[in-house]
Amino acid sequence: MDNAQIKNIVEAALMSFDEPLSVHHLKQLFDEEAVSGADINLALQSLHEDYANRGIELQQLSKGFRLQTRPQMQVWLDNLRQKKPRKLSRALLETLALVAYRQPLTRGEIEDVRGVAVSSKIIHYLMDKEWIEEVGYRDAPGKPALLGTTDAFLNYFNLKSLQDLPALADIKDFESFEQSLDFNEQSAT
Numbered sequence: 725m726d727n728a729q730i731k732n733i734v735e736a737a738l739m740s741f742d743e744p745l746s747v748h749h750l751k752q753l754f755d756e757e758a759v760s761g762a763d764i765n766l767a768l769q770s771l772h773e774d775y776a777n778r779g780i781e782l783q784q785l786s787k788g789f790r791l792q793t794r795p796q797m798q799v800w801l802d803n804l805r806q807k808k809p810r811k812l813s814r815a816l817l818e819t820l821a822l823v824a825y826r827q828p829l830t831r832g833e834i835e836d837v838r839g840v841a842v843s844s845k846i847i848h849y850l851m852d853k854e855w856i857e858e859v860g861y862r863d864a865p866g867k868p869a870l871l872g873t874t875d876a877f878l879n880y881f882n883l884k885s886l887q888d889l890p891a892l893a894d895i896k897d898f899e900s901f902e903q904s905l906d907f908n909e910q911s912a913t
Contacts, residue, residue: 725754725757727766727767727770730754730763730764730766731767731771733753733754734750734764734767734768734771735771737750737753738771738789738790741790742790743787743790744785744786744787744788744790744879745788745790746787746788746789747761747788749788750764750789751764768789778794779793779794779797780794780797781793785878785879785882785884786878786879786883786884787875787878790879792882815842815843815846816849818838819834819838819842819847819850820877822834822837822838823856823871823873824877824889825892827859827870827872827873828859828860829870830862830868830870831847831868834871847871853876853880854876854877855873855874855876855877856871856872856873856877857871857872858870858871859872
């Protein structure tokens with residue numbers, strides 16, 4: 725099989741699936757063909773170059789690769805949406821940030837840092853979005869659940885790993901940081 729055909733098949737797969745696809749998954753497209761991981765990587769590199777100056781891009785995430793619209797195209801895409809969704813609440817953003825930067829931690833530890841009780845609606849919303857999950861239990865009275873982020877969190881925010889999060893020292897003004905994050909999600913309290 726020639727490289728052009730491999731590239732076309734990989735591109736079709738990336739367009740067809742919502743979930744990011746790893747090189748291992750992409751190799752499964754060619755179950756009886758002699759296609760190596762190097763062939764897949766060559767196709768991915770070629771696609772990355774093809775999309776360099778276009779409205780979509782090939783993005784590498786924690787679980788693999790996906791084709792997505794470039795963030796700067798969002799302004800025009802929003803014109804097609806009938807109703808602009810509200811942003812995430814400040815309480816939800818603070819809770820998510822604490823989990824992302826200090827994981828694993830318990831709900832009580834989140835409440836200690838924030839100084840207020842964390843609504844169970846927030847925890848359930850973040851779990852329903854599959855952005856956080858229980859990763860274990862603290863060896864303390866009551867065995868409180870430890871919370872951590874998921875691959876879905878990394879994928880949603882276009883991160884390869886938690887090391888790609890902005891450094892806390894770089895975030896001096898939470899208000900301006902929050903405005904720079906265009907979440908486009910329904911408000912949760």
